[in-house]
Amino acid sequence: MLTTERHQLILNLLKEKQSIKIQELVELTAASESTIRRDLTELEELQKLERVFGGASRIAPNVPEPSLSDKAAKNLKEKQLVARYAASLVKTGDSLFLDAGTTTAQMIPFLTDKDVTVVTNGLSHLEALIEHGITSYLTGGFIKSRTGALVGPQATQSLENYRFDKSFLGVNGIHPVHGFTTPDPEEAAVKRRAGELSRSCYVLADQSKYGKVSFAHIFDLSRSALIIDGLPDEALEEIERQTTIKVVTQ
Amino acid sequence: MLTTERHQLILNLLKEKQSIKIQELVELTAASESTIRRDLTELEELQKLERVFGGASRIAPNVPEPSLSDKAAKNLKEKQLVARYAASLVKTGDSLFLDAGTTTAQMIPFLTDKDVTVVTNGLSHLEALIEHGITSYLTGGFIKSRTGALVGPQATQSLENYRFDKSFLGVNGIHPVHGFTTPDPEEAAVKRRAGELSRSCYVLADQSKYGKVSFAHIFDLSRSALIIDGLPDEALEEIERQTTIKVVTQ
DNA sequence: CTGCTTATGAATGATTATGATTGATTTTGA
DNA sequence: TCAAAATCAATCATAATCATTCATAAGCAG
Known part of the structure; x- marks a missing residue:
């Protein structure tokens, strides 16, 4: 699976669900954990997602609200x-x-x-x-x-x-x-x-x-x-x- | 379950009900009491909820500006x-x-x-x-x-x-x-x-x-x-x- | 084909999150 | 009021995850 294909798959998954685990991505892409981590790092730098411990999540809209984002x-x-x-x-x-x-x-x-x-x-x-x-x-x-x-x-x-x-x-x-x-x-x-x-x-x-x-x-x-x-x-x-x-x- | 998923679930539950018990959260998330307590502490620091003895509740709304509300x-x-x-x-x-x-x-x-x-x-x-x-x-x-x-x-x-x-x-x-x-x-x-x-x-x-x-x-x-x-x-x-x-x- | 570059997977030490335990504190009921 | 139960916060051990490094395979250009 090409890097761009993996990226697209990750972003498509995040359209369907709020967050996704690294383990899920490893299984879905047949790539290693290292590779998935690198993908996520890169997509985060492009601000297309946020990395969270154990996976990634959609970027939350920044609705003005009293609590801290x-x-x-x-x-x-x-x-x-x-x-x-x-x-x-x-x-x-x-x-x-x-x-x-x-x-x-x-x-x-x-x-x-x-x-x-x-x-x-x-x-x-x-x-x-x-x-x-x-x-x-x-x-x-x-x-x-x-x-x-x-x-x-x-x-x-x-x-x-x-x-x-x-x-x-x-x-x-x-x-x-x-x-x-x-x-x-x-x-x-x-x-x-x-x-x-x-x-x-x-x-x-x-x-x-x-x-x-x-x-x-x-x-x-x-x-x-x-x-x-x-x-x-x-x-x-x-x-x-x-x-x-x-x-x-x- | 990712930490961010647990947080989202907690906040979603508090949209539906005024308060929720730690025991309920333990069952719903399959995490331990310790973990749930930590989640609640963190969400309280972000001002997204208030901890109460035995659980958490929605933040009591600030009295809104009377003319607006x-x-x-x-x-x-x-x-x-x-x-x-x-x-x-x-x-x-x-x-x-x-x-x-x-x-x-x-x-x-x-x-x-x-x-x-x-x-x-x-x-x-x-x-x-x-x-x-x-x-x-x-x-x-x-x-x-x-x-x-x-x-x-x-x-x-x-x-x-x-x-x-x-x-x-x-x-x-x-x-x-x-x-x-x-x-x-x-x-x-x-x-x-x-x-x-x-x-x-x-x-x-x-x-x-x-x-x-x-x-x-x-x-x-x-x-x-x-x-x-x-x-x-x-x-x-x-x-x-x-x-x-x-x-x-x- | 060769040399160079890039991407990948594995290993390793560092870091973070988790669950269990224990003593402290709060709540409950008699 | 007091004792017991429930809950809490702090601590610790450990598992899970992370970032970095390295070796190597794959891809690319000349």
């Missing part, structure tokens, strides 16, 4: 650390862009007393923004249920209505040569334009993003400061050569 | 009646504007099989739209937390990106002389412009709105058809003189 819960402590530091950079009265990322969402509780105006394309930020009484605008655009982001030309165009003191962006890849990247070109376009419309731009990330390259280029490292929860020393030197970086460890 | 629950049967009729007017492939009203929200489940594209300024519609897999766009604009609507010039302007086959609007007042009205001028502006950009426009209302006049004029009665759950005869005659009306009684 699995994605948001991952590395929560590190995200909160980075978010708190990022929020400390905000001055009273600032106008901010917060993108649809899980780390930028963690900034919201720290913005309460700053009398800021927030523009966002992140649907999962809504409840927190309302709860904290923050003056907020949504970009509008196409509802991308997988990520809970508003994207597309309407989203990007609506940014033209605004100018930001600061933008805070999440990314999926940080690489010295390939820059900041994210899987979806439309989300990349929103991030890029928001960055361009800002006096200052900050990328917020956890260190698992370092060394990764996703499909859609946002901008080069030099175009944004980086706030991150840790990095190896040699990576730190490389980044410092290209941009401003703040490593937040507590 | 009272509005949504009021005359729910009538609203669903009107909404179902309104949805029956939708053809496959239609492009629709659904405003932020509680009656228009009730249309969503009836749109699932119609392959429609929906534009809305109603934040409370998000979950249902995503859940029903409806291709959806948000207008963008200022987040008005009291009503869950997106309003303001950005909201109205973003409508220029679209042309609609049909618009469905809620109102707060229906009056033969004063027309269709709603309290907030900014919401009125969104409704008016959506109506203007549509081939057909329908106001959805329950009869409690008849005879009422709110602060902001949307448009005259002649500018939109009206779908309503009932009216006195003399009122019916008056409306019929000005526009198309459909009274839906079952």
Whole structure:
């Protein structure tokens, strides 16, 4: 069975059921466990599924809701650390862009007393923004249920209505040569334009993003400061050569 | 059974019943008590349930903002009646504007099989739209937390990106002389412009709105058809003189 | 055909999840 | 109120799963 055939079979199975076990796939494809694991890793990188212990599951739509999504819960402590530091950079009265990322969402509780105006394309930020009484605008655009982001030309165009003191962006890849990247070109376009419309731009990330390259280029490292929860020393030197970086460890 | 499968089963059970016992879960999942306890601990950390002695229960709902929940629950049967009729007017492939009203929200489940594209300024519609897999766009604009609507010039302007086959609007007042009205001028502006950009426009209302006049004029009665759950005869005659009306009684 | 690249399966050490056990805590009923 | 039963949380041993590495087979291009 060809790799592409296996991939198609896996995705078709996940159309029928919410999740599937590695053992089931081994039997259905007559491939080894190693091969199936590699398939799943690759399909996860393409965001076509989520790996779970013992198998894989469909990607859950990111319905805004009070509970934490699995994605948001991952590395929560590190995200909160980075978010708190990022929020400390905000001055009273600032106008901010917060993108649809899980780390930028963690900034919201720290913005309460700053009398800021927030523009966002992140649907999962809504409840927190309302709860904290923050003056907020949504970009509008196409509802991308997988990520809970508003994207597309309407989203990007609506940014033209605004100018930001600061933008805070999440990314999926940080690489010295390939820059900041994210899987979806439309989300990349929103991030890029928001960055361009800002006096200052900050990328917020956890260190698992370092060394990764996703499909859609946002901008080069030099175009944004980086706030991150840790990095190896040699990576730190490389980044410092290209941009401003703040490593937040507590 | 995968961990994620157990979690899904637990949450699905809690959709059907208020609470569930650990013993029940042990039997249903063929996992041990220890494992179930761990599952419950994790789901509680994600705020998806509350642990109780001997089991788990749904999270007690936050007291919803009174104005929103009272509005949504009021005359729910009538609203669903009107909404179902309104949805029956939708053809496959239609492009629709659904405003932020509680009656228009009730249309969503009836749109699932119609392959429609929906534009809305109603934040409370998000979950249902995503859940029903409806291709959806948000207008963008200022987040008005009291009503869950997106309003303001950005909201109205973003409508220029679209042309609609049909618009469905809620109102707060229906009056033969004063027309269709709603309290907030900014919401009125969104409704008016959506109506203007549509081939057909329908106001959805329950009869409690008849005879009422709110602060902001949307448009005259002649500018939109009206779908309503009932009216006195003399009122019916008056409306019929000005526009198309459909009274839906079952 | 040869040399190179890619994909595969197996092995191995690392990591995670599970079930059983035990002492602590809560609930129940007399 | 108190004793007993039920439930809980923490701990531990172990099985299952995972990621990495390596050898080799399969596929590809010249």
